[in-house]
Amino acid sequence: MSKLKNKILKDYLLNKCSTREIESLRQWLEESEDHASQLFKIEELYHLGKFHMNQDAEHIEKAEQNLFKAIDNSKSIKFKSPHFLRYAAVAIIILCTCSYVGYFAYHTNKAFSMIEVSATAKSVKRVLLPDGTNVWLNHSSTLRYPQKFTKEKRDVELKGEAYFEVTKNPHQPFIVKSDAMTIEVLGTKFNFNTKHSNNYEELSLLEGVVQIHGNNDKSTITIIPGQKIILNKQTQQITIQRVDARMESLWHENMISFKRSNIQKIVAILERLYNIHINIDSNINQRMTYSGEMRRYEQIDSTLKALCYSMPICYKRKGEYIYLYQINK
Incomplete structure (x- = not known):
């Protein structure tokens, strides 16, 4: 897979990618670091115009049209050649002359701009996070995460139940926050249920190591694969059990x-x-x-x-x- 379809690129920029398109994009990005670098540059060009504080909606829309016209004029996006990038850059810069202030504002907004995804009452929803982590949301569950993770950590928030397959990165911990617990991992597979009942939250570990911090308690507990931690939200009492962790997460399949x-x-x-x-x-x-x-x-x-x-x-x-x-x- 050496080419990226124009429609996938445009849907990605507009946050309209389907699950199949996200999977195609993920596979394409994994083929080479150059793919990820070049896509990031195009995304930068697109958002620099959108986040420029002196542009009105009409100018932003026109800049988008110019960029998408440039995309359509190319039969497919081949990132081995820089010509398309220069064309896209011209299309954006014509109407959006972005200063350093605009660039800084974009990155600040992107780091703190939160995306919220929810599963319906009748379906399981799969979510691909910016770092490549896969999350399956169980029925009526909600996940919030930034459009772009910071260099120091990867923070997400969960309400409901989700199964995580976290991309390994020893320099950037992955942190899941709920009402009662904060989970910290580097790369692992686990099932986290924040609404097992009104008074309890549960986490079952399939792979790796997880550190759990009670939000009202400074102590830290580490569990290993095959263990489940149960936290009573009222008494803050913690129980650890041996379980078949795979059985706990079968719902995502x-x-x-x-x-x-x-x-x-x-x-x-x-x-x-x-x-x-x-x-x-x-x-x-x-x-x-x-x-x-x-x-x-x-x-x-x-x-x-x-x-x-x-x-x-x-x-x-x-x-x-x-x-x-x-x-x-």
């Missing part, structure tokens, strides 16, 4: 995980995932448990059919109501 779960716990999980009420018949054995993982289907009927195949239970629907009952053998 669109899977549902059950571990020695009785029917009450299974139903509670399904009700939360599908936002629906399920009635449990009194004849179901409450001590019966199920362990395993299954695909989370878009429709709950498909998920229930898979569950009934694994357990001696069945279900029926009456309008919007779902009833579970045990099969008597």
Whole structure:
């Protein structure tokens, strides 16, 4: 992949990239450091005009049109040649003569300009951060991060649940902040749930090492892969457990995980995932448990059919109501 499509470049500048375009851009950037350097220069040219404090909206729009016209006049963007960069620079500079003050204002704004991304109540959303870190947001979760990380650290804020695969950088710690905890890593994989319940936050570690700081406590705790830390937000009490961390994060692969779960716990999980009420018949054995993982289907009927195949239970629907009952053998 030596060329970058013009549409992807324009969508990137306008923050309109689709998930597929972001993935293509990420792969292209990983091919060479020169790709990242040249893309950064074009982005600088674009934003220098937008952040110049003396430009009105009409001039900014016209400058954008000139830049995008220059992009369209090239069959594809080949960064081995500087001609396109010079053309793009002229297109911007014609209408936006940016001083050092404008340049400084752009970088200051970019470092502190926050982007907020949320997953809907029915879907998992994947986010690619500026450093190449991948984040999967669980349902109704929100992530805030700067348009550009500082040289010293990579700060993000989380409300809800997210699975992180953090790009390694020993000189730039990756920090996740929630209402109750601050997580610091250099490069690792972990699942962080800030709303496990009203009073608890949980973090499970798959790879690497994580340091946890309670926001109301100066102490620091370090956990290793296979451990989960649970923080009581009211009492600040911390508990560490051994867990199958992969099972804790299966949701980001669109899977549902059950571990020695009785029917009450299974139903509670399904009700939360599908936002629906399920009635449990009194004849179901409450001590019966199920362990395993299954695909989370878009429709709950498909998920229930898979569950009934694994357990001696069945279900029926009456309008919007779902009833579970045990099969008597």
